[in-house]
Amino acid sequence: MSVFEVGDNLFGLDLFEDGKPFRTSAYVIRGPEPTLIETGSSTSHSYLLQGLEELGYTPEDLRHVIVTHVHLDHAGGAGMLMQAASNAMLHAHPKAARHLIDPGRLEEGVRAVYGDVMDDMYGPILPVPSNRVKIQKDLSTLDLGQGRILTFYDSPGHAKHHFCVMDNVTRGIFSGDTIGIHYRKERTGWGFDYGFPTTSPSDFDPDVMLATLDRLEALAPEVVYHTHFGPTRPARDAFQFSRRGIHAIQGMLARLPDDASPETAAIMLRAFLARDIAEVGHPVDQMDDLALDIDLDSKGMVVYMQKRKTGKL
Numbered sequence: 001m002s003v004f005e006v007g008d009n010l011f012g013l014d015l016f017e018d019g020k021p022f023r024t025s026a027y028v029i030r031g032p033e034p035t036l037i038e039t040g041s042s043t044s045h046s047y048l049l050q051g052l053e054e055l056g057y058t059p060e061d062l063r064h065v066i067v068t069h070v071h072l073d074h075a076g077g078a079g080m081l082m083q084a085a086s087n088a089m090l091h092a093h094p095k096a097a098r099h100l101i102d103p104g105r106l107e108e109g110v111r112a113v114y115g116d117v118m119d120d121m122y123g124p125i126l127p128v129p130s131n132r133v134k135i136q137k138d139l140s141t142l143d144l145g146q147g148r149i150l151t152f153y154d155s156p157g158h159a160k161h162h163f164c165v166m167d168n169v170t171r172g173i174f175s176g177d178t179i180g181i182h183y184r185k186e187r188t189g190w191g192f193d194y195g196f197p198t199t200s201p202s203d204f205d206p207d208v209m210l211a212t213l214d215r216l217e218a219l220a221p222e223v224v225y226h227t228h229f230g231p232t233r234p235a236r237d238a239f240q241f242s243r244r245g246i247h248a249i250q251g252m253l254a255r256l257p258d259d260a261s262p263e264t265a266a267i268m269l270r271a272f273l274a275r276d277i278a279e280v281g282h283p284v285d286q287m288d289d290l291a292l293d294i295d296l297d298s299k300g301m302v303v304y305m306q307k308r309k310t311g312k313l
């Protein structure tokens with residue numbers, strides 16, 4: 001089943017990223033102005049349409065499409081969806097809008113990190129016409145009718161072009177990649193859930209991420225709607241595992257030599273995760289499912305160290 005109910009007129013959709021369940025979700029708010037949060041990449045497009053159909057919607061029914069940031073697993077398919085969702089506006093962070101309108105530089109950056117596997121994993125990135133993109137600044141709001149109001153919060157730390165969105169009806173935050181990743185047991189094949197932040201390149205900054213977590217938690221949310229994956233309730237659990245993970249990352253950053261390679265960082269991160277998972281759950285004989293995240297997170301750690309060293313933070 002790809003659709004799951006998470007709250008009052010609020011549903012999660014499994015986007016089957018890379019063909020796999022429980023990795024990446026989108027959310028749909030039902031109401032007078034149907035709203036989609038996150039599109040996933042272009043390779044998720046057919047799953048997205050299926051999910052909408054299960055909810056009785058066609059893409060033309062959507063009035064609003066929101067992407068938390070422009071990383072491809074969140075917004076790579078925005079252009080493709082906006083062609084089908086002809087009555088919708090795309091809401092984006094002030095620093096994200098230009099990449100959605102003209103994805104050339106974004107594509108270059110992603111290719112530098114992923115290489116050519118990018119095409120298989122994420123598919124094409126189509127541009128969105130500029131007159132269909134609405135910039136949402138920090139603290140701006142979107143009124144969906146029937147008393148439902150979404151508020152946008154600039155939330156750097158994972159990416160400078162990232163916002164989180166608060167829903168007043170469920171007191172939930174659509175957190176994108178800012179309040180950690182909730183690794184569900186259905187995904188990992190382990191007997192327990194696990195949470196850890198994502199530190200992928202190229203904007204990761206642990207101090208900024210911690211400041212953003214403080215600011216978002218002060219809003220007193222009850223639930224966090226992760227893109228990866230589904231809700232964490234109570235919200236404080238997600239803040240807790242995110243902070244805990246960032247503190248661990250800071251410890252690793254302090255121990256790594258200044259000129260550490262991503263491979264060295266990956267070895268350290270993998271060893272930490274194996275120990276940590278053993279502590280919170282039980283020893284696992286495989287961490288296959290985390291391989292891509294460990295690869296990206298260690299690259300992000302090294303990019304951060306290089307920026308710090310050269311005064312470019």
Ligand SMILES: [Zn+2]
Nearest residue numbers: 071073074177
């Ligand atoms: Zn992501």
